[in-house]
Amino acid sequence: MAACQAMAKENPYRTAPLATKSLPPGIPFIIGNEGAERFSYYGMRAILIVFMTQYLLNADGTAAMMSEDQAKGWFHLFVSAVYFTPLLGALIADGLLGKYRTIILLSLVYCLGHLALALDHTETGLAIGLGLIALGAGGIKPCVSSHVGDQFGQSNEHLLSRVFGWFYFSINLGAFLSMLATPWLLQAYGASVAFAIPGVLMLIATVLFWSGRNRFAHVPPSGLGFVREVFSGEGLRALGRLTMIYLFVAVFWALFDQTGSSWVLQAQHMDRILLGFEILPSQMQAANPLLVMLLIPIFSYLIYPFIDRFFALTELRKITIGMFVTVIAFAIPTWIQFQIDQGLTPHILWQLFAYFLLTSAEVMISITCLEFSYTQAPKSMKSFVMAFFMLSISAGNLFTSAVNFFIHNEEGESMLAGADYFLFFTVLMLATSILFAFVCRFYKGKRYLHAEIAADPKM
Secondary structure: OHHHHHHHHHOOOOOOOEEOOOOOOOHHHHHHHHHHHHHHHHHHHHOHHHHHHHOOEOOOOOEOOOOHHHHHHHHHHHHHHHOOOHHHHHHHHHHHHOHHHHHHHHHHHHHHHHHHHHHOOEHHHHHHHHHHHHHHHHHHHHHHHHHHHHOOOOOOHHHHHHHHHHHHHHHHHHHHHHHHHHHHHHHHHOHHHHHHHHHHHHHHHHHHHHHOOOOOOOOOOOOHHHHHHHOOHHHHHHHHHHHHHHHHHHHHHHHHHHHHOHHHHHHOOOEOEEOOEEOOHHHHHHHHHHHHHHHHHHHHHHHHHHHHOOOOOOHHHHHHHHHHHHHHHHHHHHHHHHHHHOOOOOEHHHHHHHHHHHHHHHHHHHHHHHHHHHHHOOHHHHHHHHHHHHHHHHHHHHHHHHHHHHHEOOOOOEOOOOHHHHHHHHHHHHHHHHHHHHHHHHOOOOOOOOOOEEOOOOO
């Protein structure tokens, strides 16, 4: 506790948000950092399935490719780890170092993970690289998103929802560019270059975030006060209420993140000629971030205000609608796979339509959960609650990973082959959506925001 107090006294930065009705001055640095960091993460992730099934080597340099079920198992286990380590990052940020120092420290670990993937293409190099990236990428996740919220007080609270939209827009701009470029780099220049470029972008993201240090509000860590609030009656009640929501949201992520695994493998068997160009299977993932950038303003300024004219569109109602849209979205690849199983070659536009529906669901669920999680978190638990939300993503991917390892039998065949695999997840999502629509009616929440200090006219 004394160490945390000493650190707070030595802190040369502003420790509370400004009392201003305009945007906080540090927001551009956070959004720029997020765009570059997401380029690095999604670029690396976009080629993982292809790398594991086509490029993986033994120590002697000979080919050692994984089966499709094994690759999907590894992929979702990695994504699960990325969304489990936010708990560690939140504990360090809220209890010891603060968000800014935690982000800088773990960003350097993140860069080392990219370096390992670029240099070693064996299963050992894959495990080390993915482990470091899971620690770095996951550890900074709750810190960056809650650091956005820390810049706001009651005077500019009305801008918080809009800035979280811009924050999500920057995520998807970086993801879109990387998902187009990195598969091409893999095909044209090999795995070393394809993994190195995202590493360079992560280094740029780290430098950009460091450059904004004098413009941020650096809310100090709470030390043991953080632990006390987590285990206080109020803290436990907040976590209990949110757990009820996150358990259902986990099923959404079990389906959504398959755009990086089963959907990529499915696209390999489709007609991918579009406007005279052949799209690489892993490049189809770029449809998601592009659609997010297009749909965020449409939902914010057209669809949500239109629905609000008929009934109050609360956060939980947005999430509920998004879950039912997810059911329809996943029914499409189920139908596509049925056609492929019959020996047909469906056009990639069918999968693009599924991306449109799934991305619409993501806008309603993921962005809403970010804002909802921040406002429902007690003041000294902001990063921890953001990490707690990300556990829903981890749990969803861990479930999908377990399914894929379980259905892979000793003969190398799948017990949920073809369309049955997609149908299983579609039915699961339908049952989840119906139950969630009933359960969320009993949620009773509370909003928490930080106090303000007077604005500096020079800022």
